[in-house]
Amino acid sequence: MSVSLPFLGYGLGLRSTYYQQILEQSPDVDWFEVVSENFMVQGGKALYYLDAIAERYPLVMHGVSLSIGGPHALDPDYLNQLKQLAERVRPAWISDHLCWSRGNAHQLHDLLPLPYTEESLDYIAARVMQVQDILQRPLVLENVSSYVRVASDDFTEWEFLAALSRESGCELLLDVNNVYVSSRNHGFDPWAFISSLPIDKVRQLHLAGHSDYGDYVIDTHDHPVSDPVWALYQRSLEHFGPVATLLERDDHFPPFDELLDELQKARELGNKVLAGRQQCA
């Protein structure tokens, strides 16, 4: 299977807790993913460290506020800031989430679920194309964790992602943890989700931890990656081949070395799987 998208290797989410250690230790991390909104400021520490780290590592921009499926018009101020930041950072790509985070009147600051209907598909595909015209590059969209589903859906989430990519040309960020979380909450086969995505459109993978409450799972990003998610990750690499992998941690930050060890685990798993794939080929 040919893979046309560039492979960036194994990266970490850039968080302020680790800024200083990154500059002092130059850790063995292939790239960093930055939360775009954290750097939409005019000065201070965040931009200082962003510039310093951008000189040493490739960066990818990952937003949380585009609200691509929201009921409002796309925010020109936000898009302008995003574009300006991209000019500063020169990211390998720009991603956000397939969700809505802003309502009719207010910012809701969450990655809210969407109905997967024909109406949503037409509406969102048009907005993705609008954003891509402004950013002059494909938008990369991530699947989110969800805790309710809409009864009148026309598509499964994975069918919707594939259709949206086909209609709009957007690429996909497959969050393996989010697939696992949603599969537990909604009772679907996570591999049915992953294996249905268009191979040539999956630009990046996310790995993260969650909180398991037995009856349901919440995507908290405050734990190490769980064993079932590692297993799905391995299977994803076997299926997709080399895809840039990002380890996310947003709370209960461990010592930096522990996070680097977890990233190393992903790298070793990736090396093993990808070497095996080459032998088979």
Add this chain to the structure above:
Amino acid sequence: MRLKEWQLAFETFLLDEDRSANLSLGKSLIGGPTLDVGTGLAIYHNAYKARLLEVLRNDFPTILHWLGDEEFDDLAMAYIRRYPSAHYSLRWLGKGFEGFVREHLVPEQSAPLAELIALEWAFTLAFDAPADEPLTIDAVAALAPEEWPELRVKAVPSLQWLGCRFNSLALWRSVKEKADFPESMALDIPQACLIWRNQLICSYRSLDSAQATALDGLVNQGWSFAELCAELAVTYGEGAPLQAVTWLKQWIQEGLLVRLQR
């Protein structure tokens, strides 16, 4: 339900204090094998509240310390319900908190609290304000004698200027230094407080009214150095230029000033 109609119902549910969803929203959803719709919706409702409260707790640690968890959360949620977030970045969530407290509480309660909120907010503004090229001692030392009278400066963009009627700075400092929390009290003489960022570090200090007037004249009223000396002569007589140079040197060393080019 059409997409936008459904989203409006979801938004209304999130913003409402009551966690029970309206009937049509609940009916539009399905749960999973062990996650029912009510629990699923409650996860979103809790997450909305928790995320916004966490931002305000981080931005206003002294207020949190003063009020305690429960009272802080009640006040912060009342603020969020009254003024839901309007900016895509949570960085701006606390912008209207001071104003809300002033309008929400009786003046005896609100005045010291609002002043402390303004102080903590000023630190956030200084933290990520644009940088500029601060005036240096070397630069003024290199001025030709004829350049001195017309020397004009402005404040660095990060400079926040607060008039304090209460001991807000002492309260703030005690939490920062993990020291005993003093009782809130009115100051005998109101004082100005400066908060700014020098390179990457936020600094603060209070200043007496004579110095505040001089600095205000220089950075806000457009005085030249000669005009500053003239103003100071009223109080300091022949010592005015020396006093002006002493303060100017201090303000430059603190990184407060940017030269205005003619």
